[in-house]
Amino acid sequence: MIDQLAGIIKEYRDFYIMTHVNPDGDAIGSLLGMYLALKENGKNAIPIIGAEFPELFQFLPGSGNTVIGFDSIGFNPSHIIVLDVAAENRISPEIGDLRKSAKLVNIDHHPTNPLYGDYNYVLPSANSTTQLVYEILTRAKYRLNLDVAKCLYTGLVTDTGCFKFAGVTSATFELAARLLEFGVDNYDITRKLFEEFPESRLTLERLMIERLEVLLDGKLVLSYIDNEDYHKLGASLSEGESLVNRLRETRGVEVGGLITKLSENQYKVSLRSKGIVNVATVAAALGGGGHSRAAGLKVSMSREEIRERLIRLIDSSLNSSTT
Ligand code: 5GP
Ligand code: MN
Numbered sequence: 001m002i003d004q005l006a007g008i009i010k011e012y013r014d015f016y017i018m019t020h021v022n023p024d025g026d027a028i029g030s031l032l033g034m035y036l037a038l039k040e041n042g043k044n045a046i047p048i049i050g051a052e053f054p055e056l057f058q059f060l061p062g063s064g065n066t067v068i069g070f071d072s073i074g075f076n077p078s079h080i081i082v083l084d085v086a087a088e089n090r091i092s093p094e095i096g097d098l099r100k101s102a103k104l105v106n107i108d109h110h111p112t113n114p115l116y117g118d119y120n121y122v123l124p125s126a127n128s129t130t131q132l133v134y135e136i137l138t139r140a141k142y143r144l145n146l147d148v149a150k151c152l153y154t155g156l157v158t159d160t161g162c163f164k165f166a167g168v169t170s171a172t173f174e175l176a177a178r179l180l181e182f183g184v185d186n187y188d189i190t191r192k193l194f195e196e197f198p199e200s201r202l203t204l205e206r207l208m209i210e211r212l213e214v215l216l217d218g219k220l221v222l223s224y225i226d227n228e229d230y231h232k233l234g235a236s237l238s239e240g241e242s243l244v245n246r247l248r249e250t251r252g253v254e255v256g257g258l259i260t261k262l263s264e265n266q267y268k269v270s271l272r273s274k275g276i277v278n279v280a281t282v283a284a285a286l287g288g289g290g291h292s293r294a295a296g297l298k299v300s301m302s303r304e305e306i307r308e309r310l311i312r313l314i315d316s317s318l319n320s321s322t323t
Contacts, residue, residue: 001119001120001121002121002135002136002139003139004119005105005107005119005121005136005139006136006139006140007140008079008105008119009038009043009136009137009140009142010140012043012078012079013043013044013078014043014044014045014075014076014077014078014079015038015043015044015045015046015077015078015079015080015081016045016046016048016075016077016079016080016081016098016102017031017034017035017038017045017046017047017048017080017081017083018031018047018048018049018080018081018082018083018085018091018092018095019031019049019082019083019084019085019091019092020084020085020086020090020091020092021050021051021090021092022237022238022241022268023049023054023057023084023092023238024158024159024241024242025056025057025154025155025157025158025159025193026084026128026129026130026154026155026156026158026159027083027084027085027129027155028054028057028060028063028151028154028155029057029060029128029129029130029151029152029153029154029155029156029158030083030084030107030128030129030130030132030133030151030152030155031047031049031066031083032047032060032061032062032063032066032151033130033133033134033148033151033152033155034047034081034083034133034137035047035062035065036061036062036145036147036148036151037133037137037142037144037148040142040143040144040145040148041140041142041143044075044077046067046073046075046077047062047065047066047067048066048067048068048069048070048093049066049067049068049092049093050068050069050092050093051068051092052068052236053066053068054236054238055198055236055238056192056193056197056238056239056241057154059192060150060151060154061147061150061151062147062151069093070093070098076101076102077102078102078103079102079103079104079105080095080098080099080102080103080104080105081105081107082104082105082106082107082108082117083107083108083129083133084107084108084109084110084129084155085106085108085113086108086110086112086113086289086290087112087113087114087116087289088114088116103117103118103119104116104117104118104119105117105118105119105121106119106120106121106122107121107122107129107132107133107136108121108122108129108132109122109123109124109125109126109127109128109129109131109132109159109291110122110124110280110289110290110291111124111280111291111292112280112283112284112289112290112295113289121136124291125167127156127159127160127167127168127172127175128155128156128158128159128160129155129159130151130152130153130154130155130156130159131152131155131156131172131175133152133155134152134175134178134179144182145182146182146183146184148182149179149180149182149183149184150184150189152179153176153179153180153184153186153189154189154193156172156175156176156179157189157190157193158193160172161245162190162194163176165293166275166293197239198235198239200233200234200235200239201235201239201240201243203233203235204225204229204230204233204235204239204240204243205243205246207225207229208223208224208225208243208246208247208258209223209246211223211224211225212247214253215311216311216314216315216318218250218252218253219252219253219254219255219314219318220253220254220255220256220257220310220311220314220315221247221248221250221253221255221256221257222247222256222257222258222259222307222310222311223247223257223258223259224258224259224260224261224303225240225243225258225259225260225261226260226261227260227261227262227263228261237260237262240258240260243258244256244257244258244270244271244272245272247272248272248273248274253274254273254274254275254276254277254314254318255271255272255273255274255277255279255282255314256271256272257269257270257271257272257310257314258270259303259306259307261303262298265300265301265302266298266299266300267298267299267300267301267303267306268296268297268298269283269286269288269296269297269298269299269306269310270294270296271283271290271294271295271296271310272293272294273292273293273294274293275292275293276317276318276321277314277317277318277321278292278317279291279292279293279294279295280292280295281317282295282310282313282314282317283295283296283297285309285313286299286306286309286310286313287299
């Protein structure tokens with residue numbers, strides 16, 4: 001499949017590049033990395049996003065070239081390259097009738113990805129989708145540059161939690177080394193990603209900590225943030241990204257979960273596990289998905305019902321792991 005994809009980006013000329021709703025560093029890094037590499041190698045590519053470009057990633061090269069939605073674009077690409085998107089309904093914005101005129105290339109590392117593309121390169125063992133983008137670009141013998149490397153490195157540090165999470169191997173560091181050789185400044189990237197948050201994020205974190213509940217004998221920590229909180233602080237939803245990680249940092253905690261209210265009866269849930277509980281399975285039971293240690297979902301239920309369902313699902317997962 002990787003040879004086939006390398007062949008596609010060499011042979012064809014016009015591409016849309018897309019990623020998921022609420023894009024994180026891997027989503028944006030792969031979107032912009034693929035976009036810049038295609039441009040560098042003489043292709044026409046348009047990176048499409050569903051909503052305003054997240055402020056956190058505006059320092060990345062190519063961020064100013066992203067286009068919101070498809071309106072008024074007279075462009076008929078042969079392929080839509082979809083990066084880091086676990087399920088077709090998470091592609092942002094919705095692609096509607098585009099699938100009739102263009103082939104969908106699904107490049108991802110989520111184990112729950114149902115292979116919704118015309119071409120699917122889904123490798124759950126990959127640390128990040130940017131790793132897969134790098135592999136395809138190098139297989140195509142594409143010329144890379146510092147800007148591409150910055151974007152791909154951003155995805156790698158984001159999805160490995162700065163090389164901290166499970167799944168990091170010598171190959172991860174080899175890829176990091178290849179990317180740094182282009183001249184990427186590691187601290188420049190990690191500082192911008194992790195040490196330059198707006199003050200409102202600190203307030204969101206305080207709210208999350210104040211409201212947390214320790215459940216299931218200290219194995220589960222749940223908390224919540226509401227759209228009204230974001231609204232009051234003038235904060236964007238992307239500022240809440242990665243806050244959930246704090247909830248599993250305590251000894252004995254197996255799962256941290258953050259319930260974010262998006263609108264009346266519309267919630268987003270982020271789950272993080274240390275390993276015993278497969279949160280991708282928990283999320284899938286409620287219509288979501290993700291990785292075994294990081295998963296999420298969107299649901300229309302009350303917060304109380306979500307809380308009850310999560311406690312029950314995680315409790316039974318913990319119990320089945322000890323028997
Ligand atoms: P986060 O908690 O950072 O939003 O998401 C964690 C992981 O779960 C990500 O890898 C993300 O792709 C996946 N995920 C989050 N929300 C959903 C969802 O609604 N559906 C699916 N299938 N995956 C999700
Ligand atoms: Mn990813």
